Amino acid sequence: MESSQRHNTLVHFRFNPEHKAERGRHGEGSNCTGRDGESVVLKVPVGTIVYDKETGEKVHDFAQPDERIIVAHGGRGGRGNQHFATSTHRAPREHEQGKPGGERVLRLELKLLADVGLVGYPNVGKSTLISRISAAHPKIADYPFTTLQPNLGVVTIGEPPHEDSYVVADIPGLIEGAHTGAGLGTQFLRHVERTRLLAHLIDVSDASGRPDPVKDFKVIMGELESVGLGLEKKPMVVVASKMDVANPEKVASLRKHCKKLKLDLYEVSAVAGKGIPELKYALGKQVAEIRAAACALDKPAAPKKVSPRKAKKRAESAKRVSKQAAFKKRQSR
Ligand SMILES: Nc1nc2c(ncn2[C@@H]2O[C@H](COP(=O)(O)OP(=O)(O)OP(=O)(O)O)[C@@H](O)[C@H]2O)c(=O)[nH]1
Ligand SMILES: [Mg+2]
Numbered sequence: 001m002e003s004s005q006r007h008n009t010l011v012h013f014r015f016n017p018e019h020k021a022e023r024g025r026h027g028e029g030s031n032c033t034g035r036d037g038e039s040v041v042l043k044v045p046v047g048t049i050v051y052d053k054e055t056g057e058k059v060h061d062f063a064q065p066d067e068r069i070i071v072a073h074g075g076r077g078g079r080g081n082q083h084f085a086t087s088t089h090r091a092p093r094e095h096e097q098g099k100p101g102g103e104r105v106l107r108l109e110l111k112l113l114a115d116v117g118l119v120g121y122p123n124v125g126k127s128t129l130i131s132r133i134s135a136a137h138p139k140i141a142d143y144p145f146t147t148l149q150p151n152l153g154v155v156t157i158g159e160p161p162h163e164d165s166y167v168v169a170d171i172p173g174l175i176e177g178a179h180t181g182a183g184l185g186t187q188f189l190r191h192v193e194r195t196r197l198l199a200h201l202i203d204v205s206d207a208s209g210r211p212d213p214v215k216d217f218k219v220i221m222g223e224l225e226s227v228g229l230g231l232e233k234k235p236m237v238v239v240a241s242k243m244d245v246a247n248p249e250k251v252a253s254l255r256k257h258c259k260k261l262k263l264d265l266y267e268v269s270a271v272a273g274k275g276i277p278e279l280k281y282a283l284g285k286q287v288a289e290i291r292a293a294a295c296a297l298d299k300p301a302a303p304k305k306v307s308p309r310k311a312k313k314r315a316e317s318a319k320r321v322s323k324q325a326a327f328k329k330r331q332s333r
Contacts, residue, residue, distance in 0.1 A: 001071050003062035007045040010110050021072075021101065027080040037074060047113045047194070053105040072102035114152060114169035115287045117192030119224065119231075120201035121208065121216055122173025122183070125241040127151065128270040129201065130170040133280045138170055145184060147172045150191045157284040166287045169195060176219045179226035186227045193229045196290040198236045199283060204250040204267075205242035213240075213254045235290060237264045239279060244269040 019042055025034035044050075050059040050071065060069045078096035085092050118126040122144030130136050134153025139146050151170040158164050171191055175183040192198065200220060202213045210216055217238070224231040238258050240251055251267065258265040266282060268275035 002068045004043040005065045051107040053107045075099040075101040115166040116168045117195035124201040124203040204240045205245040214257045240267045244272040
């Protein structure tokens with residue numbers, strides 16, 4: 001199985017779920033072994049997690065492109081007559097059957113790979129926001145749980161040739177008790193598990209019907225923590241939404257809370273377009289910083305520069321050691 005950047009979905013497995021590698025050929029005369037069967041390489045998108053369906057064990061997590069693993073080995077071919085020949089048994093009729101190849105039932109799960117995850121209560125304007133900053137067209141309506149499936153949107157910032165982009169995931173809203181299955185539950189939170197940054201939307205208008213935006217913030221944080229994916233520790237920006245119809249007291253109390261927690265607060269109105277470009281650029285900037293930090297961690301440390309004289313000395317001493325070792329080896333024989 002191999003991860004490929006050219007695949008975005010697992011749909012090719014839906015209609016073709018069974019894959020069998022070619023069987024090897026029979027051995028032939030003149031002590032020839034049969035040709036090996038061709039392997040089958042199953043391509044999966046980056047972000048696929050492979051589970052063994054029977055044991056539930058995680059087989060592999062394809063986090064990078066071009067990762068390759070063997071999920072089922074081919075069987076070993078049996079030995080032919082010649083392997084049973086002895087000096088007194090020159091033309092043996094004995095032979096050995098080949099072993100069957102490995103067979104496995106796997107479950108594939110694809111996680112969305114987004115840079116920014118939008119989280120918050122239902123109806124706070126997550127889908128409206130993604131539709132304003134990207135080309136995504138999710139369903140938007142004035143009732144909770146409009147979004148039933150995650151949506152992805154690509155946000156482009158800057159002008160060509162220096163433009164940059166990042167991917168935003170809009171997921172269904174969360175409510176208190178989501179981790180116990182309330183509302184649509186927390187099943188969609190695994191889609192933001194791999195995001196670099198969370199944008200936590202809080203409705204500061206009176207449309208939410210909830211009196212305290214700080215409580216809203218705490219409830220969602222509690223739900224993020226309860227799923228046990230470490231989401232509450234992710235970098236986060238807070239977005240006060242529906243600023244065109246905001247309740248000033250709610251905005252003030254949210255500002256105070258964010259200041260206390262040292263979290264950046266962006267006040268936006270997706271409908272009026274207020275604060276949207278600032279938020280778009282701020283998210284892009286933070287994503288770029290987090291990406292750069294991750295790249296720096298991945299890079300191996302540069303080898304230390306050694307002066308040519310020192311390098312020569314080191315090589316000579318290494319040679320001396322190997323000569324000594326060879327001498328000791330000869331003596332021990
Ligand atoms: N006045 C005003 N209304 C907004 C704003 N943003 C969103 N809305 C309205 O709020 C309602 C809910 O918006 P959605 O974008 O569907 O909210 P959501 O968070 O995606 O909701 P779920 O998918 O149910 O979780 C819609 O009627 C929007 O028109 C805003 O900035 N100002
Ligand atoms: Mg929505």
